[in-house]
Amino acid sequence: MKITVIGAGYVGLVSAACFSDFGYEVTCVDRDPRKLAMLEAGKIPIYEQGLQPIVASNRQAGRLTFTDRLAEAVAGADVVLIAVGTPTREGEDAADLSFVYAAGEEIAKAMNGFTVIVTKSTVPVGTAAKLREIISKARPDGDFEVASNPEFMREGSAVEDFLRPDRVVVGVSSERAERALRQLYRPLSAKNVPLLVTSCEAAEVIKYAANTFLATRIAFVNQLADLCEAVGADIEDVARGMGLDKRIGLQFLSPGPGFGGSCFPKDTRALAHTARQQGNPFTIVENVISANEQRKRELAERIQAAVGGTLAGKKIALLGIAFKAETDDIRDAAALTVIPELQKRGASVAAFDPVAMDNGRQSFEDVQWCADAYSAAIGADAVAILTEWNVFRGLDLKRLARGMRQPVMVDFRNLLSLGDARSSGMVYHSIGRSPIVPADAHKAEIIPFKSGTV
Template identity: 90%
Template sequence: MKITVIGAGYVGLVSAACFSDFGYEVTCVDRDARKVAMLENGKIPIYEQGLEPIVQSNRQAGRLVFTENLKEAVASADVVLIAVGTPTREGEDAADLSFVYAAGEEIAKAMNGFTVIVTKSTVPVGTAAKLREIISKARPDGDFEVASNPEFMREGSAVEDFLRPDRVVIGVSSERAEATLRQLYRPLAAKNVPIVATSCEAAEIIKYAANTFLATRIAFVNQLADLCERVGADIQDVARGMGLDKRIGLQFLSPGPGYGGSCFPKDTRALAATARQYGNPFTIVENVISANESRKRDLADRIQKVVGGTLAGKKIALLGIAFKAETDDIRDAAALTVIPELQRRGAAVAAFDPVAMDNGRQAFDEVQWCADAYSAAIGADAVVVLTEWNVFRGLDLKRLAKGMRQPVMIDFRNLFTLDDVKGSPMAYHSIGRTSQVPPESRRADIIPFKSGTV
């Protein structure tokens, strides 16, 4: 089976690499000549654990090829996967499908013989039907089927998620399309991975529903953590007590600075927009979006209150700018809201992230980029943990505090237990838990945080 993947972005590159690892001949097409040249030279344009060795080994074996030539790649393919971007349409909440539909028109002109055309990109309900219409119009004599095959890969563990998924969803409208996609995923079916066959419409909704439900859990636990701060409960105890209920589970019950990245913000807005379009407002989702935006805006207020009610003349050290650990992605990251707001209020910002600083340098001005957490903390009035990198879990708090102007940590990821900080000189503030302020750090301008405005 020959496969062509259109789009060498995050979804397309990981999918192409993993399909080639199944033994298929895969051609990955992208119009960005620089990206194609980089990949052909063995360089990976994104940071993703485990991706580079799979790309390298399959390139060397001749099973994975990168090209700009869509026409040749499609003509020889049995399956064409569309993995182009579907960003939020400018000035709206709906997804911009122009790249998907443009790819469909090009595929129509290039396909040769029976071809299954699959949307791998995250697309709203009705996209497969519209794509089928576009291709039929451009190629009335074409022998093809359109299918939906949403991805469920998490940034930072995408390779693992592709090779060992919870399930594979295939949205089809014919037996021919279903048979082809079942053959495509036979290596996973042989490992007892469930293959869930649905209509195209159901598959399109499943992707948005899954991401939106997870985003809802994050927004829920963040507001629950605020309540815990008010009443003196520990959110860790509350979340565990909830999560051990088999109907609920423990995943996505960790409070933090709000969700970000390339999926949850875009997908929640797109689902809400689709619901409005069909006259069925999804009020829960609308409130989740609002709660998450408020969460990010609230972070600067929290920092300001802890360091004494003003940020003018203060230095704040940020640990982590990626939206989550194990990725260099800063799209919709909390840092995009926090850093400009801290600077607007008069603070100087130093930052360290293990892999995302190159992206940070392009996004932010007047930030001091540091070699490690200890360098960032020198002269700081507070160290703020924004990303849950494992390297931050083992920090020596005494060493960290020694170089600071004020030994204050604001841990928006709850990386440390309250026992971890006992005996430390650090005044420690986290999410949904009681602040830990050593007697020697109790100064009039160091205020234990309670949720609320400044």
């Protein structure tokens, strides 16, 4: 089976590499010369655990190739997967499908023999039908089928998620397309991975529904954490008490600075947009989007309250700028909101992230980029943890405090134990838990934060 993947971005590159690891002959197409040069040189343009050795071994075996020649790659392919970007249209909530449809037109001109054209990108309901229409118009004599095969990979564990998924969802409208996709995923079916065959429309909705439901859990636990702070309960106990109910489960019940990245923000907005278009407003999703935006706006306010009510002339050290650990992705990250707001309020910012600082340098001005957490904290009035990197879980808080002007910690990820915080001598603020204020703490007023004050 010959496979062509259009797009060597996050989804396309991981998919191409993993399909080639199944033993298929895979060609990955991209028009970015810089990205292709990196891949040809054996370098990976994204940070993703386990991806580099899979790409290297399959390139060496001749099963995985990269090119900018789409027509040559599509000719003779049995399955063509479209994995191009579907960003939110500027000034709107709708997904921009121009790259998907442009790819469809090019595929139509180049396909040779029966071809299954699959949307791997996250696309709203109705995209497969529209793509079928575009390809039929461009190639009336074409022998093809269109299918939907949404991805469910998490950044930071994408290879693991592809090779050992909870399920594979394929949306089809013909037996020919179903047979081709069953063959494509036979290596996973042989390992008893469930393969759910649906209509294209159902597959398209499933992807958005799954991401939006997870985003809803995050927004829910964040607002629940605010309630816990107000009444003196510990959100860690409350979340565990909820999550041990098998109907609920423990995943996505950790409070934090709000969801970000390439999926949840755009997918929630796109689903809300589709619902409005259909005359069925999805009010829960609209409120989730609003709550998440409010969460990010409150971050600077929380830090300001922790240092006594003003940020003018203060230095704030931020630990982590990626939207989550194990990735260098800062798209819709909390840092994109909090850093400019801290600076606007008169603070200087020092920052450290294990892998995302190169992306940070391209996105922020007047930030001091540091070699580690301890150097970022030197002279700081507060240290704030934004990303749940494991390296921050074992911080020597006493060492951190010795270099600071004010020993104040704002832990937006609840990475540190309350016991460690008490023994550190630091003023420690976390999410959904009462602050820890040592008896000999700095005399500056500790102002309690109240959600919704921004």
